Amino acid sequence: MTTSDQPKGLLERLAEGPVICAEGYLFELERRGYLQAGAFVPEAVLDHPDEVRQLHREFVHAGSDVVEAFTYYGHREKLRIIGKEHLLEDLNRQALKIAGGVAAESGTLLAGNICNTNLFEPGSNESLGQVRAMFEEQVGWAVEEGADFIIGETFSYTAEALIALDVIKQTKLPAVITMAFHRADTTREGHTPGESCQLIADGAADVVGLNCCRGPWTMLPLLEDVCARVEAHVAALPVPYRTHADEPTFQSLRDPGCSCLPSEMPFPTALDPFTCNRFEIADFTQKARDLGVNYFGVCCGGAPHHVRAIAEALGRTPPASRYSPDMSKHAFFGTDASLRAHNTDINAEI
Secondary structure (H helix, E strand, O other), X not given: XXXXXXXXXXXXXXXXXXXXXXXXXXXXXXXXXXXXXXXOOOOHHHHOHHHHHHHHHHHHHHOOOEEEOOOOOOOHHHHHHOOOHHHHHHHHHHHHHHHHHHHHHHOOEXXXXXXXXXXXXXXXXXXXXXXXXXXXXXXXXXXXXXXXXXXXXXXXXXXXXXXXXXXXXOOOOOEEEEEOOOOOOOOOOOOOHHHHHHHHHHOOOOEEEEEOOEOHHHHHHHHHHHHHHOOOEEEEEOOOEOOEOOEOEOOXXXXXXXXXXXXOOOOOOOOHHHEOOHHHHHHHHHHHHHHOXXXXXXXXXXXXXXXXXXXXXXXXXXXXXXXXXXXXXXXXOOOOOOOOHHHHOOHHHO
């Protein structure tokens, strides 16, 4: 392959317009019955590789420019908790190979992925060393398996994100770093979204922004702060749930109308009533684009139809757009002249 034949890299694509990166593998594979909620370890890449590969293809079909290796929570600490630390390297390499195959066949980008370790403790030199070592092994495998860039995501400590960034930058690959904000509008060490992302941008991240925890309408105000502060490319990957001011994260949502839940918290497996529809995701995309966001996706809970909504809101027609809704020929609610009047005439009664 000549240089001119090679797919454009992340930064080249961002220079030309927005980039879409589908996420949401944990929740979607859990819904499909291939992953256990709770520990949320991506064992599916070993146990059900064909299902992971198929989901990658569905996200690309819907408009994703990126195939993100399913290594979120595939780190040493998570595998230790479930007693399978010996599978660490096999899991990571398998995830990268599966994603890399789909990226190669579709002309999309392969992204490696690292995330919050749940080990980081401010002021603890021991935890700093452990966190760095975890990032180094996962990033190393991603580089060896041909990743085009590396994503570091879902950090609630700016300091942990900066460690991830430093490890990624040693590889010379582009770095996408996104923060996750809990109920407070600050990181766990007290940074506002703009302050946190500015520090990360100052560390030479290529893309900074927010992902997870917040739904569209409680993420937008935080994005406004980020876009006003940084000159780097900005990412927005909300969870597709109807969070609001009183319950700003999908973990904080409550469903008083349901009395059969095992606990008061619908998270993570009873969030269905709160799911955003595709039009809400499209609306968020347009509003975020107006703020200056140019790297889009949907996090936990996202599905291919959400990705298609993002793509279409950005003016694209991915392959899945061939099947975008057209109600004109619906037997009862359509407007096509060929429809039977005895059906359309009673649509108000249905």
